[in-house]
Amino acid sequence: GNSVTQMEGPVTLSEEAFLTINCTYTATGYPSLFWYVQYPGEGLQLLLKATKADDKGSNKGFEATYRKETTSFHLEKGSVQVSDSAVYFCALSDVGGSQGNLIFGKGTKLSVKP
Amino acid sequence: GAVVSQHPSRVICKSGTSVKIECRSLDFQATTMFWYRQFPKQSLMLMATSNEGSKATYEQGVEKDKFLINHASLTLSTLTVTSAHPEDSSFYICSASGTLAGTSEQYFGPGTRLTVT
Numbered sequence: 001g002n003s004v005t006q007m008e009g010p011v012t013l014s015e016e017a018f019l020t021i022n023c024t025y026t027a028t029g030y031p032s033l034f035w036y037v038q039y040p041g042e043g044l045q046l047l048l049k050a051t052k053a054d055d056k057g058s059n060k061g062f063e064a065t066y067r068k069e070t071t072s073f074h075l076e077k078g079s080v081q082v083s084d085s086a087v088y089f090c091a092l093s094d095v096g097g098s099q100g101n102l103i104f105g106k107g108t109k110l111s112v113k114p
Numbered sequence: 115g116a117v118v119s120q121h122p123s124r125v126i127c128k129s130g131t132s133v134k135i136e137c138r139s140l141d142f143q144a145t146t147m148f149w150y151r152q153f154p155k156q157s158l159m160l161m162a163t164s165n166e167g168s169k170a171t172y173e174q175g176v177e178k179d180k181f182l183i184n185h186a187s188l189t190l191s192t193l194t195v196t197s198a199h200p201e202d203s204s205f206y207i208c209s210a211s212g213t214l215a216g217t218s219e220q221y222f223g224p225g226t227r228l229t230v231t
């Protein structure tokens with residue numbers, strides 16, 4: 001079945017460091033891929049998404065590229081801030097471009113130190 | 115953006131009792147609501163999907179008689195954990211989707227921490 005694997009956390013970085021959170025997926029067909037962020041005490045928020053191969057999703061300085069050949073959707077940011085401290089979830093949807101059925105990774109906790 | 119609330123945020127109940135969790139879409143009409151369960155250091159697992167006015171569709175392995183879902187209006191869905199047991203202790207998260215700006219994005223609530231003693 002479909003699944004998402006993301007790197008184990010927690011990840012601790014200093015402010016302005018480069019961030020990569022790895023995410024790989026297993027799916028039949030052509031899923032849409034998402035990154036969600038959960039700030040402390042809040043619900044999950046959609047951070048970015050990509051709906052087809054080679055698409056790049058970007059938002060708030062974060063980027064991820066849909067790589068079909070490596071079945072990956074790694075999240076990157078060039079310079080993290082303390083306010084980026086949160087839990088990040090990679091997810092896929094196998095229902096076209098909608099989110100009818102989201103399958104999540106386990107989440108990666110990011111802590112950014114000043 | 116769209117806001118989804120959950121109530122209560124935390125609840126402690128005794129084994130054998132029932133507990134109800136509410137999920138509300140505050141500023142949009144949610145035609146579909148989803149209920150997830152999250153164990154510590156685990157991913158969110160979809161429990162069921164409910165469309166307003168219809169019976170919920172449960173994922174394989176989820177007991178529909180134990181986890182009662184009602185989606186009676188376009189802004190409210192409830193999850194009732196009946197005859198709760200300690201193994202039902204978990205973090206329950208709802209999400210809602212509607213027809214905002216032509217998308218079907220899911221908007222998530224902040225979650226409810228259930229502890230069964």
